[in-house]
Amino acid sequence: MEKYKKLGLKLTPQRIAILEFLEGNKSHPSAEDIYTAVSQRFPTMSFATVYNTLDSLRMKGEVLELTIDPFKKRFDPNTEPHHHLICTKCRHIVDIGVGYRLDLSEGDSKGFEITGNHIEFYGICPECRKR
Ligand code: ZN
Numbered sequence: 742m743e744k745y746k747k748l749g750l751k752l753t754p755q756r757i758a759i760l761e762f763l764e765g766n767k768s769h770p771s772a773e774d775i776y777t778a779v780s781q782r783f784p785t786m787s788f789a790t791v792y793n794t795l796d797s798l799r800m801k802g803e804v805l806e807l808t809i810d811p812f813k814k815r816f817d818p819n820t821e822p823h824h825h826l827i828c829t830k831c832r833h834i835v836d837i838g839v840g841y842r843l844d845l846s847e848g849d850s851k852g853f854e855i856t857g858n859h860i861e862f863y864g865i866c867p868e869c870r871k872r
Pocket residue numbers: 828829830831832833865866867868869
């Protein structure tokens with residue numbers, strides 16, 4: 742609760758429920774997933790509230806927006822640099838390479854100041870391989 746105050750967001754009960762759902766969540770939920778989960782506690786909450794809260798958090802650097810899933814944006818409360826592996830059948834996403842550093846040589850960076858990178862790996866997850 743204390744740490745949410747520093748976000749500078751107006752903390753409505755709905756927004757707190759969204760923040761609590763995201764806290765430590767490793768499932769890389771979509772906005773729809775978050776809405777489905779949180780609206781069980783707050784049936785009157787609108788999808789726009791979820792979407793706007795995610796947008797504010799993204800702009801404050803508190804949540805990452807992942808474009809690895811071609812069908813919908815996915816959100817990640819873990820903002821430490823890391824990479825992802827996605828199952829091309831069920832679209833389950835897992836973290837990989839936490840702490841893994843990837844550097845470009847002077848020549849390869851083409852004069853850019855490099856501020857980040859993100860690698861997407863594709864594959865079939867263990868559950869889908871069993872089917
Ligand atoms: Zn799968």
